Amino acid sequence: MPDQPLAETLTASADAFVRFEGVSVTYGSGTAQATPALSPTDLAFARGDFVCIVGPSGCGKTTLMQTLAGFLPPTGGRVSVGGVEVSGPGPDRGVVFQQAALFPWKTVAANAGFGPAMRGLPRTEQKERVEYWLRSVGLWDFRDRYPYQLSGGMQQRLAIARALANEPELLLMDEPFGALDALTREKMQEELHAVWKRRGMTVLFITHSVDEAVYLGTEVVVMSRRPGRILERIPAPFARIAGERDIRRIKAGADFVALREQVLELIWGEGG
Amino acid sequence: MSLGGLRRHRAGPRLALGCVSVAFALLAWQSVNTFHIIPSGLLASPAQVVAALIDISRHGYRGTSLGEDIGATLLRALGGFAVGTIVGVPLGLWMGMNRFAAAGANWIVQFLRPLPPLSFLVLLMLWLGTGDVAKVGLLALTAFPIIASATFAAVAAVPVQKIQAAASLGASRGQIFRHVMLPAALPTISTGLRIALAAAFSTVVAAELMAGSDGLGWMIFSASQFLRNDIILLGIIILGLLGMALSSLLLGLDRGLIHWRGRE
Ligand SMILES: Nc1ncnc2c1ncn2[C@@H]1O[C@H](COP(=O)(O)OP(=O)(O)OP(=O)(O)O)[C@@H](O)[C@H]1O
Ligand SMILES: [Mg+2]
Numbered sequence: 175m176p177d178q179p180l181a182e183t184l185t186a187s188a189d190a191f192v193r194f195e196g197v198s199v200t201y202g203s204g205t206a207q208a209t210p211a212l213s214p215t216d217l218a219f220a221r222g223d224f225v226c227i228v229g230p231s232g233c234g235k236t237t238l239m240q241t242l243a244g245f246l247p248p249t250g251g252r253v254s255v256g257g258v259e260v261s262g263p264g265p266d267r268g269v270v271f272q273q274a275a276l277f278p279w280k281t282v283a284a285n286a287g288f289g290p291a292m293r294g295l296p297r298t299e300q301k302e303r304v305e306y307w308l309r310s311v312g313l314w315d316f317r318d319r320y321p322y323q324l325s326g327g328m329q330q331r332l333a334i335a336r337a338l339a340n341e342p343e344l345l346l347m348d349e350p351f352g353a354l355d356a357l358t359r360e361k362m363q364e365e366l367h368a369v370w371k372r373r374g375m376t377v378l379f380i381t382h383s384v385d386e387a388v389y390l391g392t393e394v395v396v397m398s399r400r401p402g403r404i405l406e407r408i409p410a411p412f413a414r415i416a417g418e419r420d421i422r423r424i425k426a427g428a429d430f431v432a433l434r435e436q437v438l439e440l441i442w443g444e445g446g
Numbered sequence: 447m448s449l450g451g452l453r454r455h456r457a458g459p460r461l462a463l464g465c466v467s468v469a470f471a472l473l474a475w476q477s478v479n480t481f482h483i484i485p486s487g488l489l490a491s492p493a494q495v496v497a498a499l500i501d502i503s504r505h506g507y508r509g510t511s512l513g514e515d516i517g518a519t520l521l522r523a524l525g526g527f528a529v530g531t532i533v534g535v536p537l538g539l540w541m542g543m544n545r546f547a548a549a550g551a552n553w554i555v556q557f558l559r560p561l562p563p564l565s566f567l568v569l570l571m572l573w574l575g576t577g578d579v580a581k582v583g584l585l586a587l588t589a590f591p592i593i594a595s596a597t598f599a600a601v602a603a604v605p606v607q608k609i610q611a612a613a614s615l616g617a618s619r620g621q622i623f624r625h626v627m628l629p630a631a632l633p634t635i636s637t638g639l640r641i642a643l644a645a646a647f648s649t650v651v652a653a654e655l656m657a658g659s660d661g662l663g664w665m666i667f668s669a670s671q672f673l674r675n676d677i678i679l680l681g682i683i684i685l686g687l688l689g690m691a692l693s694s695l696l697l698g699l700d701r702g703l704i705h706w707r708g709r710e
Contacts, residue, residue: 243610243614244613244614245610245614262613263610263613263614264613264614264616265614265615265616267614268614268615269610269611269614271607271610271611273607274710275605275607275608275610275611276611276710277608277612277625277626277629278706278709278710279629279630279632279705279706280625288612288615288617288625289615289616292612292615292616292617292618292621292625293616320705320706320709321710322706322709322710336611336615337615340615340616
């Protein structure tokens with residue numbers, strides 16, 4: 175895209191880990207109800223980045239993520255991870271959906287250990303991972319329950335633990351905290367940030383909360399209205415702040431507020 | 447009233463209400479007799495039916511014992527149901543997993559499903575004789591399209607996100623089938639099985655009415671020729687109770703095993 179110099183340079187650069195090249199999606203193409211959902215999009219980012227996507231409802235954020243997850247073949251262009259073109263879903267790309275999409279016939283522990291069990295990891299390692307991740311999301315005491323016995327926020331934490339127990343290089347999250355109350359939401363933001371710091375995986379994170387995007391992301395990608403294209407990519411410094419962090423202090427800081435307002439203005443400009 | 451109250455009923459009042467309504471029905475039956483609303487030659491009294499029960503359980507009915515008649519009817523119904531399940535569930539699963547299987551089999555299944563089974567009993571008797579093979583075959587034909595349709599619909603309705611979640615966790619196609627599709631479809635399959643068993647059970651009686659020398663259906667039909675309406679009523683009551691027992695057995699299995707029914 176000629177109006178996106180940052181995208182251009184990163185797309186061309188060698189250290190890009192995830193690469194969207196001219197990716198477009200039209201639902202029901204060739205039919206009377208053809209819906210262009212995503213304009214040809216170029217986007218690339220490096221290993222270890224935490225990329226947050228914001229944009230008006232229906233602009234194609236989920237669509238973009240689904241091409242990377244391998245659930246949806248793009249109508250045009252290609253998506254690649256580590257230089258390999260995406261051709262279907264795989265355990266290298268963990269997905270957390272907006273609705274938890276858990277398996278209610280399996281216990282909490284079996285949900286968390288689903289990936290390692292399916293991939294046939296040694297039993298001791300399966301157990302270790304389940305315990306480690308259930309403890310990190312505070313669900314270890316609920317390991318023998320069933321998902322429907324958990325609150326909405328706990329279910330979402332289980333979905334995150336399930337994705338992380340597989341230790342994917344790339345984590346795709348579609349509005350994972352959308353259904354949570356403000357307090358739980360900020361706690362989850364802190365937990366997710368801590369995990370990301372510790373494990374250094376690459377994250378693509380969709381959210382409607384600009385606050386969340388600016389706090390968590392190393393970069394905020396703002397999309398236009400449908401059919402979505404990338405309006406602007408804004409680097410965000412807060413995720414990389416070293417040492418002890420105080421989420422309330424950061425979010426109240428003048429530079430945080432200024433960046434948040436900058437992003438909000440872009441979205442307002444889109445009338446979304 | 448809370449929304450939960452729409453679903454949950456406490457066991458105590460439910461049991462009491464059930465007993466009251468049964469007592470009321472028995473009372474109504476007795477009054478019809480006592481006040482000769484229907485001539486007693488056409489409607490036996492409760493006492494006469496109990497007498498018939500005692501008589502038949504001691505001496506049998508026309509050469510077969512009551513146990514044999516009940517056993518014959520049950521075995522036929524369950525046999526046909528089992529064959530229908532063994533054919534219907536895998537076919538429905540295959541149709542749900544494979545578009546070509548669905549396209550190929552669905553018309554046939556949907557053609558068979560609304561047909562009254564008795565309409566092809568005559569054909570089956572011509573081919574297979576009037577014995578148990580024809581009857582079990584008929585019941586299998588009754589149960590199988592119901593089971594196959596329910597299973598097909600169940601698999602088609604599995605939320606795509608759950609399948610995607612499993613795939614992105616590294617599950618193979620076979621693992622997705624076994625760990626996601628099958629358990630997600632199980633509640634609807636189980637409902638289909640219950641409907642199919644009820645259908646098979648009501649058809650077995652009709653089949654025994656048309657041909658046979660044992661079974662509850664045969665007993666009722668035979669009694670009608672001798673105007674023994676005490677035995678007819680007895681047969682109907684036993685059939686109803688058996689049907690209830692069978693369906694609550696399946697319901698109990700469903701409730702016990704499929705704990706995730708209706709829950710996310
Ligand atoms: N399966 C589908 N078939 C047809 N159109 C679709 C389908 N899925 C999405 N769309 C259309 O594509 C557009 C983009 O959808 P998408 O789900 O990617 O939006 P989104 O940015 O994730 O929105 P939200 O923030 O509300 O989740 C929407 O306008 C929607 O109408
Ligand atoms: Mg979305």
